[in-house]
Amino acid sequence: MSTAKIHPSASALSTTIKHLTGKLQFNRSRTFSAKGFGRSSPSSLTVSCSAxxxxxxxxxxxxxxxxxxxxxxxxxxxxxxxxxxxxxxxxxxxxxxxxxxxxxxxxxxxxxxxxxxxxxxxxxxxxxxxxxFPNPPLVTPPEKASVGSKIFSTFIGFLKSKDPSDGTEQALLNELGA
CATH class of the missing domain: 3.40.30.10 (Glutaredoxin)
Structure with missing residues (x-):
């Protein structure tokens, strides 16, 4: 792997700073293309922080x-x-x-x-x-927000089930298919 000195654009730097503000609480590896800087191989930036x-x-x-x-x-x-x-x-x-x-x-x-x-x-x-940590976004769209509440009790029964043959899995599959 080759090493390239990358001078990020103001926009990329601003986005990175906004994303990393506050106490850093994650490990993430991002790949930046060094095209335009005399290199065509990707470089990697890793930010290490506490869990x-x-x-x-x-x-x-x-x-x-x-x-x-x-x-x-x-x-x-x-x-x-x-x-x-x-x-x-x-x-x-x-x-x-x-x-x-x-x-x-x-x-x-x-x-x-x-x-x-x-x-x-x-x-x-x-x-x-x-x-x-907005990326990746995981927010449920408002029009789909109530879907989970319709199967909640069946889902809980499935999660708490200790017997694989008690029918809770099939009940959940039936609810999901409805």
Whole structure:
């Protein structure tokens, strides 16, 4: 791999600065084409920063594994889709630790630390992530916003199911096909 000194345009630099303002909370690799600068091979820029802290429900049946909370899974999917690193902190709901109750007095998950502030509620968290890290955009268009609520209870049944033959998967597939 060759190295090229790149002088970004004012527009590219402005966009990068806007994207990286505040505390950098992600690892991302971007490729810039060096055409016009005497090189035709791509160069790479990597920004390394600390991971977001995420408190999640621990599994009731399997030690040291993620639990069955759909709200937590929504936040984790958002973090994955936005390629944001995170550090999962499993919380045992049978014995909620004091440190957790200090950051989440109601004892609910998920809770995410963004800009040194703990944020609760999956709707609020995903909105905050969307505002702070707009790319890729994951906002649901208003005309499709109610679609998920129609299948929510069936989806929860599927997520919490421990028996693959109990029919919850087929029920969810039927709802999705309707």
């Amino acid at each position: 977001l802290e995420v408190c999640v429900k621990a599994s009731v049946t399997v030690p040291n594994k993620l639990g069955d909370c759909p709200f937590t899974q929504r936040v984790l999917l958002t973090l994955e889709e936005k390629h944001l690193p995170y550090d999962m902190k499993l919380v045992d709901f049978a014995k909620k630790p004091d440190w957790f109750l200090k950051i989440s007095p109601e004892g609910k998950v998920p809770v995410v630390k963004i800009d040194e502030k703990w944020i609760a509620d999956s709707d609020v968290i995903t909105q905050a992530l969307e505002e702070k």
